[in-house]
Amino acid sequence: MYKRILVAVDGSVHSKRAASHAVFLASASPGAHVTLLYVLDYDKTRTDVIHSLSSEELHIDRKNKIMPIKELFTDKGIPSEIKLLHGEAGPVIVEHANKENYDVVVIGSRGLNTLQEMVLGSVSHKVAKRVHSPVLLIK
């Protein structure tokens, strides 16, 4: 089955749902390894830096956001790692997924920002269209 699984996370409810499906998927295939990819866009980066006292504190804040999701995997004994990348979510996920050749990419169908989705089109749509490996879209 799927050995190398990429899950796009952003701390939203949808991405948590995507993660729990990835748990389901990974527990069905022994030896699976999960990468949790968190993409920080540039405007978010600006706000984060202004709102934090130091880069160390910022680092901890971001990890804390993803830790509950990582624990879903740890609880089931599935090895997982967190990956933080900067840039526009859609293109960055596509680039990373294609470069690393994952067996499957799991992504929630709606991220944090409804307005953005309306005008820009959804990140999941871009990912589904451009990633070479199979994409599991979680509604």
Place this chain on the structure above:
Amino acid sequence: MNIQSFKQQWFGNIRGDILAGTVVALALIPEAIAFSIIAGVDPMVGLYASFTIAVIIAFAGGRPGMISAATGAMALAMVLLVKEHGIQYLFAATILTGVLQIIWGYLKVAKIMRFIPRAVMMGFVNALAILIFMAQVEFIFGVSTLTYVFVGVTLLIVYILPRFFKAIPAPLIAIVVLSAIVITMDLDLQNVGNLGTITQSLPAFFIPDVPLNFETLQIIFPTALALSIIGLLESLLTASIVDDMTDTGSDKNREARGQGIANIITGFFGGMAGCAMIGQSGINVKSGGRGRLSALTAGVVLIILILVFAPLVMQIPMPVLAAIMVMVSIGTFDWGSFKYLVKAPRTDAIVLLVTVVTVVWTHDLSKGVFAGVLLSAIFFTAKISKVKVQKKGLTSDVENIYEVQGQLFFASVEDFTTYFELNEMPNHVTIDFTNAHVWDDSAVGAIDRVMLKLQEKGRHVTLTGLNEPSKKLLDKLAIHQEAGAKSPLH
């Protein structure tokens, strides 16, 4: 985060840097002109500054991929100097700003930056955004109906067009299209040329025409000091943002010195003081700029465009420029602050508001930062100056242990002394300092006073649990052990 090698900083991303630098140059032109207008100087002053600063920072800066040029924060701080003493004093102040920044750099200013609370940083960017917006009001409101139309159309273009088309910056498209409409239809709108001239020449070296005496120094020093602080604050904040965006490290103290060098040279070439730009650096990184080559490209392309298109640049209608600056101010504002105001501790929220109000009131960002830092220092002192004394529940009437908790220093000694004055003490008193720290001579004085008063009443007092630094301070300063010492009279 590692700082990249020299070769990586210059030639690690040639294609991306040149493309992004060109995009930045296009976005810089309207801002450089608008900031010159805010400062009350000819557009050339801001354009020359943007050219020299961008180019020099490419070599001297500590944060590759960051864009520095003439900025709004700096322009606002020089308005008064220009108005009262003229442009030559601005050039002199710009040189002095650079000198001060180099000194700050050698004093390791990056470390001092850690003392600036986040509420003050938020206040800084928000106040900056508000001031940039306020500077546009006179060009937008109450001019003419046609002005409103052009402002509206410009805003529509800059906010909606990028959704469909991203290759060319939308503000540039707005400028070109709307200027063309104004020129061909011969519409009656104020343009950049009405507010100053743009010359097709390279900046030249000259020494500012000011008398070299103490009086000149008195005139320019306050402005230069404010400029040096504002410039470094925005530059180092921007550097941290670029660090985070690109996941690479930077040398903040070198950046501070680089900003200084850039301002000194700029002052000698007829430019106004500048610093790093949060917005432009963001545009650069987003467009793929990473290395020093991007800043160099931005400066060089900017001056080439000015040399070639100066007559057309003068035709840019003011409503279009003002609308673009409204977009810049909306982009500068930290919208997350509203959420912060609700969630943050009340004291932090007050610090943020006081910073913003002070800046908007004085039009000087450095005063706002000063007020904000001072206020948060007071709040911090108030917060940690709570000292509690707790009586251990020993049932004995002859002895008891009193536990002191907190930081004992000038602001907190009163809680400590009043406790021992108001409460009846047994014959044997042990004061336990395990959970306390004695910081200064006020604290030692307070301990002295309490002990002497108790000893006068015939109580036996023992001090325990003092940590090493507290004990040292007490041994050095306290007088209570000396035989026959009298209690002070107060």
